């Protein structure tokens with residue numbers, strides 16, 4: 001195991017809006033090993049999305065250092081950051097962010113094309129239970145189905161790093177569980193490193209590592225030796 005596949009060192013993020021400064025992350029340090037499932041929990045406004053966006057190369061940090069797979073992404077210029085975002089990171093957003101005028105299959109294909117060793121788009125959609133809905137547009141799908149397309153989109157790229165911001169927030173219990181199982185299986189089969197943000201503390205049991213965030217700081221970082229499979233989780 002590579003203990004430091006992801007490493008945050010003293011990361012600080014300050015948002016400036018006009019005269020107002022808001023420190024969203026204070027001195028955040030933690031590591032995640034390759035192939036782990038890491039769950040990030042914390043109350044609303046704690047800085048979870050900020051942390052994930054910075055890790056995914058979608059936002060910049062104010063101070064500190066971040067390395068991923070031995071590369072210092074926090075020193076990347078715009079061009080390298082774009083390449084990193086495109087090929088190495090799969091992102092599942094809190095509110096799907098599908099392209100409305102592309103079908104489910106096209107949404108997944110466009111992302112798969114960017115991966116270095118992508119999975120088959122249609123097959124990935126079948127795996128999330130949407131084999132029959134591939135030619136539907138996002139507006140013709142329920143919220144839960146759209147989220148499953150979003151997850152298929154991120155998985156099909158077969159990224160090194162799969163970042164999920166409340167991936168089951170919009171899903172019913174059963175669908176949510178199926179999606180989490182898929183994330184857990186992908187992590188194990190493909191060796192993807194998966195980071196999941198959630199408000200649901202019961203999900204912590206499925207993680208190899210749990211990071212608790214409060215008011216922009218790390219409250220605790222725990223490596224779990226006992227991991228529960230998603231099928232056995234109840235909440």
Ligand SMILES: Nc1ncnc2c1ncn2[C@@H]1O[C@H](COP(=O)(O)OP(=O)(O)OP(=O)(O)O)[C@@H](O)[C@H]1O
Nearest residue numbers: 015016017022024043044045046047048049050051
């Ligand atoms: N682009 C931005 N500009 C200014 N402030 C921001 C920006 N994005 C986030 N913030 C602020 O940074 C803090 C952390 O926000 P963040 O979205 O990371 O929280 P969160 O833990 O993801 O919350 P939630 O659980 O509600 O999604 C909040 O106070 C938020 O208002």
Ligand SMILES: [Mg+2]
Nearest residue numbers: 048049050165
């Ligand atoms: Mg958030």
